[in-house]
Amino acid sequence: MAELLRCENVWKGYGGKQVLMDFNLQVDGGRIVGLLGPNGCGKTTFMKLVNGLLVPNQGQILIDGYAPGPESKARVSYLPDANYLPDWMKVEDLVVMVADFFPDFDAAKAIAMLSDLKISGLERLKTLSKGTKEKVQLILAMSRQARLYMLDEPIGGVDPAARDYILNTIIGNYNENAAVIISTHLIMDIEQVLDEAVFLNNGQVMLHKSVDAIREEDGKSVDDLFREVFRC
Amino acid sequence: MGWQLNKNQPIYLQLVAELQSRIVSGVYRPGGKIDAVRDLAAEAAVNPNTMQRALAELEQSGLLRAERTAGRFVTEDAELIASVRRNLAQEKINAFMWDMSTLGYRREEITALMRETVEGEAPDGAPPKEIMEGERTHG
Amino acid sequence: MLTKLLKYEFRATARLFGLCYLGTLGAALLLRIMATLAWDHTWEYSSQMEQLFPMRDVAAGMSGALYAIMIAAVVVLTFIVILQRFYKNLLGGEGYLMHTLPVRPWEHITAKLIAAVVWSVLSTIVIFLSLFVVGMDLKLIRELFADLLAFSWYFQAEFHFPLIVAAGELIFVLLVSTVASVLQIYAAIMLGHQAQKHKIALAVGAYFGIGMVLNVAMSILLNVLFVIVEAAPDSLLDAVGAFLENLSVMQAYHLVILFMLLFNLILSVLFFVMTERLMRRNLNLE
Numbered sequence: 001m002a003e004l005l006r007c008e009n010v011w012k013g014y015g016g017k018q019v020l021m022d023f024n025l026q027v028d029g030g031r032i033v034g035l036l037g038p039n040g041c042g043k044t045t046f047m048k049l050v051n052g053l054l055v056p057n058q059g060q061i062l063i064d065g066y067a068p069g070p071e072s073k074a075r076v077s078y079l080p081d082a083n084y085l086p087d088w089m090k091v092e093d094l095v096v097m098v099a100d101f102f103p104d105f106d107a108a109k110a111i112a113m114l115s116d117l118k119i120s121g122l123e124r125l126k127t128l129s130k131g132t133k134e135k136v137q138l139i140l141a142m143s144r145q146a147r148l149y150m151l152d153e154p155i156g157g158v159d160p161a162a163r164d165y166i167l168n169t170i171i172g173n174y175n176e177n178a179a180v181i182i183s184t185h186l187i188m189d190i191e192q193v194l195d196e197a198v199f200l201n202n203g204q205v206m207l208h209k210s211v212d213a214i215r216e217e218d219g220k221s222v223d224d225l226f227r228e229v230f231r232c
Numbered sequence: 233m234g235w236q237l238n239k240n241q242p243i244y245l246q247l248v249a250e251l252q253s254r255i256v257s258g259v260y261r262p263g264g265k266i267d268a269v270r271d272l273a274a275e276a277a278v279n280p281n282t283m284q285r286a287l288a289e290l291e292q293s294g295l296l297r298a299e300r301t302a303g304r305f306v307t308e309d310a311e312l313i314a315s316v317r318r319n320l321a322q323e324k325i326n327a328f329m330w331d332m333s334t335l336g337y338r339r340e341e342i343t344a345l346m347r348e349t350v351e352g353e354a355p356d357g358a359p360p361k362e363i364m365e366g367e368r369t370h371g
Numbered sequence: 372m373l374t375k376l377l378k379y380e381f382r383a384t385a386r387l388f389g390l391c392y393l394g395t396l397g398a399a400l401l402l403r404i405m406a407t408l409a410w411d412h413t414w415e416y417s418s419q420m421e422q423l424f425p426m427r428d429v430a431a432g433m434s435g436a437l438y439a440i441m442i443a444a445v446v447v448l449t450f451i452v453i454l455q456r457f458y459k460n461l462l463g464g465e466g467y468l469m470h471t472l473p474v475r476p477w478e479h480i481t482a483k484l485i486a487a488v489v490w491s492v493l494s495t496i497v498i499f500l501s502l503f504v505v506g507m508d509l510k511l512i513r514e515l516f517a518d519l520l521a522f523s524w525y526f527q528a529e530f531h532f533p534l535i536v537a538a539g540e541l542i543f544v545l546l547v548s549t550v551a552s553v554l555q556i557y558a559a560i561m562l563g564h565q566a567q568k569h570k571i572a573l574a575v576g577a578y579f580g581i582g583m584v585l586n587v588a589m590s591i592l593l594n595v596l597f598v599i600v601e602a603a604p605d606s607l608l609d610a611v612g613a614f615l616e617n618l619s620v621m622q623a624y625h626l627v628i629l630f631m632l633l634f635n636l637i638l639s640v641l642f643f644v645m646t647e648r649l650m651r652r653n654l655n656l657e
Contacts, residue, residue: 014655015567032279048656051471055652074473084467086383100375101472164277171273174280192234192243192278212242212282221239
């Protein structure tokens with residue numbers, strides 16, 4: 001199993017504030033990893049760094065051996081926690097556009113998933129509800145045959161039935177040559193899908209453990225452990 | 233969707249238990265082929281690695297047999313299946329006995345109650361048939 | 372990748388410009404018609420029109436106003452689209468999509484730049500075309516072409532150089548200066564992006580700031596030139612003077628053209644490098 005993500009001694013701060021401090025993380029292929037932590041702990045900053053949207057002050061980031069750049073971007077499928085698609089485009093146009101830029105995009109799969117979730121390709125994004133927009137974004141991200149999937153709150157704004165569908169898709173997409181990193185607050189809903197849990201606090205990795213090890217050794221669910229560790 | 237799983241305990245052990253149930257009760261027939269890891273994982277709504285671990289355990293114990301490209305098959309060893317079935321039943325009985333003891337039931341009371349339930353009418357008038365033929369309810 | 376970016380760039384903007392251009396040409400046509408109805412006394416139906424259409428003066432006036440508005444709209448639209456496409460698409464929410472494409476920053480900048488220049492040129496052409504629609508008739512066009520031809524003959528005879536090439540050089544310089552202007556806008560936007568708050572205000576400030584820095588640099592250069600001229604030996608000055616006096620009009624023209632070209636080229640490169648660097652190293656999407 002190849003090492004798909006390696007963050008070594010990464011520091012990132014802006015506006016006078018240190019957000020990530022001596023951050024270290026390795027993720028191997030075939031792993032589904034949960035990135036868990038309170039608001040402001042650096043999860044989104046981490047995701048942006050891996051995607052080349054931010055440059056670290058110090059340290060090294062390697063995605064499948066590549067530093068952040070066009071080669072790594074071609075191998076990463078990112079689902080940000082925001083509306084990032086051009087509003088004026090139609091859903092089917094978006095499918096075409098993503099296929100245009102990413103050779104690993106499976107358009108047929110995307111179309112099948114859109115149909116499963118009853119989303120019409122002819123609608124313009126701006127006419128869709130927030131939840132539907134998120135579904136579209138997720139479908140586009142999961143239809144890539146990427147090496148690394150970075151999902152920022154993939155099930156947050158979505159109804160429970162769609163949530164099941166999404167988790168099902170993540171499981172179904174499983175590939176021992178790819179890794180998935182999910183950043184979320186809804187730990188209880190996804191923890192049975194995770195291999196490993198990474199607890200992030202104040203810009204540092206507090207814990208990186210296999211999920212079953214947590215259950216065996218700590219005798220509690222990841223959700224319970226989280227509540228305990230991050231008790232307010 | 234997904235199997236009923238307790239998140240406070242190792243998932244893979246719970247998967248092993250469910251698969252064992254299916255094998256010993258005949259839902260998965262002896263010598264029959266079972267679904268691929270990916271499909272089982274999707275059905276259970278769990279991580280494929282976890283399901284893989286559970287299947288590996290069952291291979292270890294001999295209940296499942298992996299044939300390289302053909303997939304996984306239930307063993308044809310009827311004795312093994314019967315003995316696993318017996319062990320699982322015993323575990324359930326032990327748990328039941330413990331639960332009943334917390335209600336204050338003594339051995340003889342339990343036996344009498346069981347006899348009534350299985351053979352005659354149950355104390356509250358409901359016919360015993362429904363209890364014995366209870367469907368396996370799982371997702 | 373660059374061609375793909377360009378494709379989507381034009382797709383995103385074509386409809387808006389198309390409608391605006393159509394509207395402008397339509398307004399020009401309308402003005403032409405109204406003006407003819409109202410004020411063209413050579414027209415045979417003019418007097419009948421006066422009775423049938425008493426509002427014609429007002430109509431013509433309003434058409435004129437409409438046309439002026441459309442012209443202004445084209446100019447404003449071009450400017451706003453150039454700004455918005457860069458700011459919103461690359462630094463707004465869509466930035467999450469654009470910057471995760473397997474594309475380098477310079478390709479993004481170049482795609483936006485090419486589209487910006489193309490729209491600027493097209494808008495200029497459309498405005499001129501609309502003027503034609505308003506004011507030209509066949510006779511005038513023929514006269515215009517005749518004059519143009521005569522002038523180019525005269526030009527060739529007088530300056531021993533084809534008019535069309537001289538005009539082409541000028542147009543080329545204008546193009547490069549458009550490139551520099553657009554890149555100045557992009558650089559200013561990237562500078563403004565560095566702030567945590569009030570990014571737009573800072574960008575505007577940066578734009579004028581860059582302008583001021585350039586002015587100051589020019590002044591300094593000029594002063595340096597004066598100092599050099601003061602300090603230079605007379606022989607050198609005489610030689611330079613003689614050279615300049617002996618220049619033909621065309622040679623002088625070419626010298627100026629060359630200078631403007633170099634100036635704008637250097638500025639363009641400067642602004643491009645600034646923009647690219649900031650985008651590659653200092654991107655910070657919300």
